[in-house]
Amino acid sequence: MILPMPLLESHLPVKSSRTYFCIAYERDFEEAYAFYCARYENISIKEFLRLGLTEFNMKLNSIPESEPLFTILKSRVVNTAKIKDKEQRKYWNELKRKNRIPAEYLSTREILAELNSFAKEKKI
Amino acid sequence: MSKYEFIKQDEDTTILKYKDKSFEIKKDVELQKEIESVNKNARVKMMVDLTKQGITSNDLIVVRKNGSKTYEDKSNLIQLEQSYMQEASVDLFQSLSERYFGMKLENLIKDIGLEDEEASKFGNDFAYALAGKSSPSQK
Numbered sequence: 001m002i003l004p005m006p007l008l009e010s011h012l013p014v015k016s017s018r019t020y021f022c023i024a025y026e027r028d029f030e031e032a033y034a035f036y037c038a039r040y041e042n043i044s045i046k047e048f049l050r051l052g053l054t055e056f057n058m059k060l061n062s063i064p065e066s067e068p069l070f071t072i073l074k075s076r077v078v079n080t081a082k083i084k085d086k087e088q089r090k091y092w093n094e095l096k097r098k099n100r101i102p103a104e105y106l107s108t109r110e111i112l113a114e115l116n117s118f119a120k121e122k123k124i
Numbered sequence: 125m126s127k128y129e130f131i132k133q134d135e136d137t138t139i140l141k142y143k144d145k146s147f148e149i150k151k152d153v154e155l156q157k158e159i160e161s162v163n164k165n166a167r168v169k170m171m172v173d174l175t176k177q178g179i180t181s182n183d184l185i186v187v188r189k190n191g192s193k194t195y196e197d198k199s200n201l202i203q204l205e206q207s208y209m210q211e212a213s214v215d216l217f218q219s220l221s222e223r224y225f226g227m228k229l230e231n232l233i234k235d236i237g238l239e240d241e242e243a244s245k246f247g248n249d250f251a252y253a254l255a256g257k258s259s260p261s262q263k
């Protein structure tokens with residue numbers, strides 16, 4: 001039997017695993033759990049793992065700016081080139097670097113694609 | 125008529141029904157966490173295997189020089205990594221089958237009574253169910 005894992009990947013809500021990492025990814029897991037307990041209900045980690053993904057994603061939409069997870073997520077998507085204030089830009093660049101998804105979660109192909117787009121962006 | 129049926133209950137839950145049995149498949153935080161770890165697990169396994177053979181991933185990269193420019197051909201590395209990722213995906217599928225149905229995939233297929241071609245289609249439908257979507261063949 002041929003297991004259709006590539007199909008599974010291509011039909012997941014988000015094609016690249018990276019985009020989803022901010023929610024259930026091991027690195028963000030503690031912050032995501034803490035956010036859920038603080039804002040919604042105090043549940044065990046086991047119960048949190050059993051939470052429906054769509055339900056959690058919807059709840060994540062109301063994440064307040066004061067949450068550490070919010071800053072982590074924002075640092076991954078913020079375009080620091082558009083920040084005019086030098087200190088602010090430095091601050092967000094540092095956060096971006098610190099909160100970057102570790103390379104071991106990405107395939108070489110994905111890393112190369114990322115490097116390629118970075119090189120294009122920076123016109124290297 | 126199909127020997128089994130995947131019935132979507134809500135955004136995160138699908139029920140597999142066959143004969144007089146039914147199993148719940150929930151797309152939960154844990155599932156997503158595991159899917160995301162496939163790449164990492166595959167890479168770690170590949171690194172361990174390469175180390176056992178006394179080589180590193182750099183040994184798989186072919187370096188070519190053209191004048192002052194150096195090119196790195198990583199196709200060997202990518203191909204090997206892909207095979208590990210496929211293997212890790214199969215392992216994940218097996219563990220998910222055990223979690224949701226309490227048995228290995230092969231046993232589940234036997235239990236439903238599927239032939240080879242039907243089994244392949246079942247794998248497809250199961251993948252859709254894990255993604256929380258209805259398979260086109262089930263619509």
